[in-house]
Amino acid sequence: MEHRMKLLILDRDGTLNRNRDDYVASPDEWEALPGALEAVALLNQGGWRVVLATNQSGIGRGMFDMASLNAIHAKMHRQLAAAGARVEAVFFCPHAPEDACDCRKPAPGLFVQIGQRFGMDLARVPAAGNAVRHVQAAAAAGCNTHLLLTGQSAALRGHSGLGAELASPVPTLPPGTQVHDDLSAFADWLLAQPTD
Secondary structure (H helix, E strand, O other), X not given: OOOOOEEEEEOOEOXXXXXXXXXXXXXXHOOEOOOHXXXXXXXXHXXXXXXXXXXXXXXXXXOOOHHHHHHHHHHHHHHHHHOOOOXXXXXXXXXXXXXXXXXXXXXXHHHHHHHHHHOOOHHXXXXXXOOHHHHHHHHHHOOEEEEEXXXXXXXXXXOOXXXXXXXXXXXXXXXXXXXXXXXXXXXXXXXXXXXX
């Protein structure tokens, strides 16, 4: 039987770590969400390779530089490793909105790059994040989409139209997007799915 790689694309801010009103601009400001690192470890144990797709317009806006971003990710990787978890790669868009690039979410460029790098058909790749634009970008690239009610989407908890699957209570959410309380709940759901 052919063994297929299981690839998963996650958002970073508000999904793995606490969202800030401005930017996570230094390692001191990167703080993992409760249970998030452990959720990645469970996913890894279940055979999932995890990749991040993240907008980092603070670089394009001059709020922090590549050295700071590398230091933030070094801290993130250390904390993941301490929890027995691993993120394979971080794909990021450094551009400001006015740069009109094709990689800033909700454009699908980062997801397309990930699909090419890993040689994956994105229709087989789930994508989860707390930002609607992450879900929109994932849908535009052909991924299965999942919204996490953390970070930017925490305010949607208890929304009357939020069931396990949304038709479209949030007008901009792609149809068929499934909703989970947080990364741990998503990991539990994903690991419970039958494998083909």
